[in-house]
Amino acid sequence: MEKPILYIVIPCYNEEEVLPITSGEFLAKINELADLGKISNESRVLFVNDGSRDRTWEIITELAQKDEHFIGISQSRNRGHQNAVLAGLMEAKDKADITISIDCDGQDDINAMNNMVDAYLDGCEIVYGVRSKRDTDSFFKRFTAQGFYKLLNAMGAEVVYNHADYRLVSSRVLQEFSDFKEVNLYLRGMFPLVGFKSTSVYYERHERIAGESHYPLGKMLGLAFDGITSLSIKPIRIITGIGTFISLLSFLAIIWTFIMFYMKHSVVGWASTISIICFIGGVQLICLGVLGEYIGKIYMEVKHRPRYIISDRTWEEKER
Structure with missing residues (x-):
């Protein structure tokens, strides 16, 4: 050998x-x-x-x-x-x-x-x-x-x-x-x-x-x-799961709101409304950021630019 x-x-x-x-x-x-x-x-x-x-x-x-x-x-x-x-x-x-x-x-x-x-x-x-x-x-x-x-x-x-x-x-x-x-x-x-x-x-x-x-x-x-x-594409799946979970909570909150409205127990709350809006807005921005990172990588990949360019080699200098 x-x-x-x-x-x-x-x-x-x-x-x-x-x-x-x-x-x-x-x-x-x-x-x-x-x-x-x-x-x-x-x-x-x-x-x-x-x-x-x-x-x-x-x-x-x-x-x-x-x-x-x-x-x-x-x-x-x-x-x-x-x-x-x-x-x-x-x-x-x-x-x-x-x-x-x-x-x-x-x-x-x-x-x-x-x-x-x-x-x-x-x-x-x-x-x-x-x-x-x-x-x-x-x-x-x-x-x-x-x-x-x-x-x-x-x-x-x-x-x-x-x-x-x-x-x-x-x-x-x-x-x-x-x-x-x-x-x-x-x-x-x-x-x-x-x-x-x-x-x-x-x-x-x-x-x-x-x-x-x-x-x-x-x-x-x-x-x-x-x-x-x-x-890994798992971050995308994670934010999908987060979105699904928040959507479910929002759906339950809507049902609860209608129940309270018909029971005449509804209370107008500014703080709770703003908190929910800020929370959902923050989650959306995070999700957009993760998606944007993947889209940016796709953008770089489809260009097919060279990953490196060699300008000099020591053995080429020896041959001159």
Whole structure:
């Protein structure tokens, strides 16, 4: 059996502080796995520059010139973490037998790759990196993250609990995954839809080595909402149920009003009337907002705009 070619896909956005540190760790891991006879010497570390505004692309280019195991692609502009990961995976699907996507910040335990490759050699096509605990997170982040995974599952979306975007995927899976044409991406919820044999590898997440997180609360909430609306239509069913329930209450209230009127017990109440109007109006606005979110996603999907555009590749520069 030939040794598989591994591409480690690493999205980078303004990572000039951490990239010089973690790049050496990724290279060492490639060499370690090759020395153990688990992967081919033709394996590579593929950096994806997501429209960085600092020296990230220059550093990637310098790394590629120093060692052939480093290669990189650059997007024409910043398109977001999920699109950057997708660009790297699609670039690697015809060159590598397996890919491992991981963030550049050094928080994910790089040694878990050994177990991921072992699981692949045992027949698994997808290996999810799953956090064993969240001790490094604040209470708020831990509570909201765990609640989010539970909410997704309650909404009918198939996701792996405490899994982000640290995963091994075989070329066979990527070939099938390339048929998924969604513009609104939530990769951690899309790969389970592909199927194939899968397993999980557990690891502890560390503090960021250098620099600042590029996922503040606003982006995290946006990603969470994208995950729910991209993978499930249950919110629409929920608001349908709410509308049905409120309609039933309104119908009962009308009957009660007529009974009170004919029994001469009706009382004109301004406060109760305003309260009911405000309540129903608020529910209607929420329902319109949820419907509008789905309509907006349909609007973006039917345009069929490219999900990423690659402007530069390090190996093209070498050929000039």
